[in-house]
Amino acid sequence: MDFPILSSLILLPTLGAIFIFFSKSKSNTYLTSKYLALFVSFANFILSLYLWYLFDPSTSEFQFLEERSWIKGFINYKVGIDGVSILFIILTAFITPLCVISVNNTIKTRLKDFLVAILIMESLMIGVFCSLDLVIFYLFFEGGLIPMFLIIGIWGGEKRVYSAFKFFLYTLLGSVLMLVAIISIYWITGTTDVIYLYSIGVDSKYQNLLWLAFFSSFAVKTPMWPLHTWLPDAHVEAPTAGSVLLAAILLKMAGYGFIRFSIGLFPIASEYFVPLIYFLSLVAIVYTSLVALMQEDMKKLIAYSSVAHMGFVTLGIFTFTQQGLEGSIFQMISHGLVSSALFLSVGVVYERMHTRLIDNYGGLVSTMPNFAVVLMVFTLGAIGLPGTSGFIGEFLILMGVFKKSFLVAIIASLGVILAAAYMLWLYKRIIFGKILKNEIKKLLDLNKTELFILSSLVFPIIFFGFYPEPLLNTVEVSIKDLIETYNVNLKINLMETK
Amino acid sequence: MNYEYLVIFLPLVASIISGFFGKYLGSRNSEIITSLFVSISAIFSFLIFYKVLNENYANNLNIFTWIDSGTLNVNWSIKIDALSSVMLVVVTLVSFLVHIYSIGYMSHDPNKQRFMSYLSLFTFSMLILVTSDNFLQLFFGWEGVGLCSYFLIGFWFKKESANAAAIKAFVVNRVGDFGFALGIFLIFYLFGTVNYNEVFELIPNILDKELSFIGLNINAINLICILLFIGAMGKSAQIFLHTWLPDAMEGPTPVSALIHAATMVTAGVFLVVRCSPIYEYSPFALNIITIVGMSTAFFAATVALVQDDIKKIIAYSTCSQLGYMFFAAGVGAYNVAMFHLFTHAFFKALLFLGSGSVIHSFRNEQNINLMGGVWKKLPYTWTLMIIGTLALTGFPFLSGFYSKDAIIEFAYLSGNTTGYLAAGIGIFTALLTSIYSWRLLFKTFHGSYNNKNLNIISMHESPMIMIIPLIILAIGAVFSGYLFKDLFIGLESSTNFWKNSILFLEPLNHDHPPVWIIILTPILVILSIPTAYYFFIKNKEITNDIVNGNLPLYKFLKNKWYFDELYDYLFVNPSKKIGLYFWKKIDLKFIDRFGPDGISNLVKYISSITVKFQNGFIYHYAFVMLLGFSALLTFLILK
Secondary structure, eight states: OOOOHHHHHHHHHHHHHHHHHHSOOOTTHHHHHHHHHHHHHHHHHHHHHHHHHHOOTTOOSOEEEEEEEEETTTEEEEEEEOHHHHHHHHHHHHHHHHHHHHHHHHOOSOHHHHHHHHHHHHHHHHHHHHBOBHHHHHHHHHHTHHHHHHHHHHHOOTTHHHHHHHHHHHHHHHHHHHHHHHHHHHHHHSOOBHHHHHHHOOOHHHHHHHHHHHHHHHHHHTTOTTSOTHHHHHHHHSOHHHHHHIIIIIHHHHHHHIIIIIIHHOHHHHHHTHHHHHHHHHHHHHHHHHHHHTOSBHHHHHHHHHHHHHHHHHHHHTTOSHHHHHHHHHHHHHHHHHHHHHHHHHHHHHHHHOOOBGGGOOOHHHHOHHHHHHHHHHHHHHHTOTTSHHHHHHHHHHHHHHHHOHHHHHHHHHHHHHHHHHHHHHHHHHHSSOOOOHHHHTOOOOOHHHHHHHHHHHHHHHHHHHOOHHHHHHHHHHHHHHHHHHHHHHHHHHHHHO | OOHHHHHHHHHHHHHHHHHHHHHHHOHHHHHHHHHHHHHHHHHHHHHHHHHHHHHOOOEEEEEEEEEEETTEEEEEEEEESHHHHHHHHHHHHHHHHHHHHHHHHTTTOTTHHHHHHHHHHHHHHHHHHHTOSBHHHHHHHHHHHHHHHHHHHTOSTTOHHHHHHHHHHHHHHHHHHHHHHHHHHHHHHHHSOOBHHHHHHHGGGGTTOEEEETTEEEEHHHHHHHHHHHHHHHHTTOTTSOTHHHHGGGSOHHHHHIIIIISGGGHHHHHHHHTHHHHTTOHHHHHHHHHHHHHHHHHHHHHHTTOOBHHHHHHHHHHHHHHHHHHHHHTTOHHHHHHHHHHHHHHHHHHHHHHHHHHHHTTSOOBGGGOOSOTTTSHHHHHHHHHHHHHHHTOTTSHHHHHHHHHHHHHHHTOSHHHHHHHHHHHHHHHHHHHHHHHHHHHHHSSOOOOSSSOGGGOOOOOHHHHHHHHHHHHHHHHHHHHHHHHHHSTTHIIIIIGGGSOOSSOOOOOOOOHHHHHHHHHHHHHHHHHHHIIIIIOHHHHHHHHHHTHHHHHHHHTGGGHHHHHIIIIIHHHHHHHHHIIIIIIIIIIIHHTHHHHHHHHHHHHHHHGGGOSSOHHHHHHHHHHHHHHHHHHHHHO
16 A cells, blocks of 8 residues: 555644643743644645645546545545645645744743644644545544634633634534434435445435535535624634634635535535525625725724635535636635735734734834735735736636626625725725824834745745646646536436436 | 847836845836836837838737636737737837936935836736737736736825825726626636637627626627726726726826826727727627717816816826727727827826926925916926927827827717717817816916915926926827828728727728818817916906806816715715624624524523522422423323
8 A cells, every 4th residue: 555645644743743742841842842843734734745746637536545444334534635625735734834833922821732732723624625434524524623612712812712612603503414414324325435425426305405404514614694703703812823724724624515515415406505505605795895894803804804705715616617616716725825814914913012903003014014015915815916816716706607697796796896995995004104103113024934924925825826727737627527527417317307 | 039028027027126126226226227127128119019010010929828727718928919019119118208207206205116116017017918818818917007006196105195095096996897807707708718819700700699687688799898898997087987097196296197197097998999809899889988988078178177286187187088089989990099099198198297397396286276487497397398288289280189180080970970979079178178278287387476385486497307208208299190190090001000900890981071170179279278378367357257157067067076975975985884784783783692692692591590400409309300200101191
């Protein structure tokens, strides 16, 4: 058997976490454990790039398959990736080291435990994107809740307990239904193996209910309107690294889930529920954009804009077109980069000013010119300006949507106008204008660490805006095959019902 | 080596050098590098133009793949044909002159490197826009110039009004882009490609295709044309989407000359001309363009009559002239539209830079009521402004005379009602143009000196580095009409020069219009000069009486037809109110209250009841047990 690269990706961070956890606490442990965590997560990133190098984009078959029996005859540990999942793994492996570096300033207490939580989180998230067994998927998917709950609940802001519980309540409630659905699938088909399920399909009469059960979980995680209210609270209270993981990776699990499971397993139900998805996505785009316009707290504003951006993603997925689906995946990767960059930027100024209220800022360009430049790039990425990664995703999605419905595309495009309004207004209120507060006059520009973190996000945002091919190539064949299978399934069903 | 790469990428390189390394290079070096690079770009643009002119040169370079998703395949490309070569010359030449001028104009500004970097970046984006061979790259350039415009309008970031204007420009343009983007989606939906040539070839196949949209059947070509035109309206500040342009005057004056007069705002006209192979099949859309164009020409001219800010007058004048270009395109005379775009770039840039020189001399004063009587003090600026004004108003044998009169003639010759109407409005607007232009000139340079803050002795002419670009532009303003009229709008221009870059389904009507049409405008224009002098210098009481006699009309014009107030009332304030309502009422008061908080309160409430049973008294437990036991028993018996 080949080198188990996927399991290594999953296990490496956990091993690092265990090591850090049991390392003796001497006076300099903080530093050592940080470097250890950095080393582990960076090694994982290199490993993920190596995975990308090995990956064969010309086939839609699952690659790097590993299978081990866990509970005999019932649950198998089965992992493998295709074009849809690989990019999310790389994104996770890319963002985690940045989070580890960023803890320098933000985490004052129990740093060791925090690093342990982040590394375990990484393991679980990578696990989500490569599991090919429903039970394993569920374990990773739900497992991610616990470290996140702790990150918000222990290292969060003033209202951290309320936010942590709200987060937990929402996500758990949705997921319980998914668990029930997974058990039912086992009873109906006798297996939880995703590849096998793809080949035999799920009986069309069960699909609608099962789809709804999965939907309830994914809709909370996305989050879709009206299940989105946990997100602003969670973001506001979470420490910077927590917000970054939440926005960059956790939300993407839902989009990934929609593609892998909702469309893959329940094509007929997916087609049936298109109007529901479109409606909720459109509401999310317009509604949350308007809400974002009026926010007074920077993190809340970005959180609401995340909901709007994820609205585009769900729209694109349910177009079942090449452009729509590729655009959605691209948009998720891009949003992963842009939103983490924005949250990290907020972290940078929060460390200096200890306030997130927009009104307390203004005129930062005079004292923090470098910060002003990088924040401009991120703002433009969020607006979806051509030349940034944000544009490619949004534009492809809208092209796909347009094929399905003019009206939906028109309404969704309104979100693009509003995005420009709220992001530029935010930027203006923080960066431009006269300096009104004395604290701002004394602010120091980005230090080397901050500059490093933020510029390592500037680079991919611009690079993929001009040259998105590496990403689009990777997903192309898998998406093509997914759409073909989907259409074949619909046709078969149509003939059967006739 | 292709010159095209140099033309396009030198400004980008200059921008990067000045933007990122400017602080190490120093401001003077940055100015030299950016100006030098853009000047090389301009020289090669002329070379390309020369080759297009004499050697039938045309080229379509693919740089590399941009997006490849399913059937969508887009390349970064450089397309050279007659149309783009004209734009190359206009953009790089004006940009070069503005770079040079800025060295003088911005000499007291601490952020010169940043300014020069933006100017070069703008030039690059504009070149990307005009040399694209597909709609998506066009859109890239389109947004890119919008972004640079945003940066430059808000360049003086400490001014609240400049920031507001910058955001307004971006967002209003986004409204236009919304239409533009939908147009691109529709093109991709219908043809599966966004490449110009492929789309243009397929257009004749779908002449009768109808699309149904919320119950309406719309002709596909009409819809494409209208959507693209919405984008053009935003960028070219046509009526309804014009509100950003006057505000954009918050930016430094060189920016107004380059972006908000000569180049970026003409992108909309360029788009319509570039898409002539589509517009030719949509008489309906062309009619709309004519109507919008002439309304804008008229509306903006009326507003310009009563404004007091020297830059705002010229801004409205730009708006109005763009209206002319559009209605030229609307009557099918695309080449005439391009001709006016070409001549307009010279005289309008000249007027803006000239006004910049005036503002410079008056230490940033922009109100023309606080100027006057300085023509002897500013002899070069005065002379050059007069040349610009003459060219703009269409004084015989200057550039505006050839292009503007051609527009009116072709509108008249198009032979339909809209055409006659457009010609009529064109003539009347030409008169208005002349009046407001001379009003500006007289109030600025003649009459008595009205500025109390500055002593007239302290007035001095701008440095030569600012005057020389003006002189070059003035030469263009005088001669560009006469020299290029045959090339652009002559009888054989379509076959000799434009070739397949502009499609004419039917050759343009080259009959001679009645003599009165030809001589009416010049006569009005010439007569308006002494009239304006009389009203604004000699006998101001009459003007005041007219104003006081028509106060409601005056206020209406003064407040720019109340467009800003209307939009605040219709869009801005409701958006804010709705956003607040969604957030405070629906998210917090409804979803949270009945959702997570409701559930947790319910659980708390129920547990607070059940907790009462667990009070530790054995007899309570025994009693509950007894109840349960008997209930179970009853159930089993009954069953």
